[in-house]
Amino acid sequence: MHVTPTSPPPPTPxxxxxxALEAASDLLKALASPVRLGIVRELSEGGKYVHELVDALGVSQPLVSQHLRVLRNSRIxxxxxxxxxxxxxxxDEHxxxxxxDAIRHAQE
Known part of the structure; x- marks a missing residue:
């Protein structure tokens, strides 16, 4: 007897x-750290190496690397x-x- 794998049912409307809300929540969780926000702010100006991020943020290299790992795992x-x-x-520039925008809003 041949059994064909079943695929999950198509999503309902x-x-x-x-x-989408869960994905947005996961994105915001991944950004929920001052260091990670700082990394994204720095990268908004263009690509950077770890040592450049360390210098710009004034935190240790292991800490920057740890936060970069979270951002990479979240595909940010x-x-x-x-x-x-x-x-x-x-x-993604979004x-x-x-x-x-969040940083500007917090500064108002």
């Missing part, structure tokens, strides 16, 4: 908004190897708008 930043270093960039 009410599932789509919930999934991308990497590109340049010789022996890794350059970090924002995956993220920069969200963070920069």
């Amino acid at each position: 009410t599932d789509e908004p919930i999934r 930043v991308t990497t590109r190897r340049q010789a022996r270093e890794i350059q970090y960039d924002l995956a 993220i920069a708008h969200i963070v920069l």
Whole structure:
């Protein structure tokens, strides 16, 4: 007897908004750190290496690396190897708008 794998049922119209809200919530959770917001702010100006982020943010290299890992796992930043270093960039410029608007709003 041959059994064919079943695929999950197609999402219902009410599932789509919930999934979008969950994805937005996950994005905001990934950004919910002053260091990660600072990283995104710095990357909004263009790609940077870890040592540049350390200098700009005034925090330790291990701390920056830890937060970059969270941002990479959330697909907020991308990497590109340049010789022996890794350059970090924002995956999407919309993220920069969200963070920069939030920072401006907090300063009002």
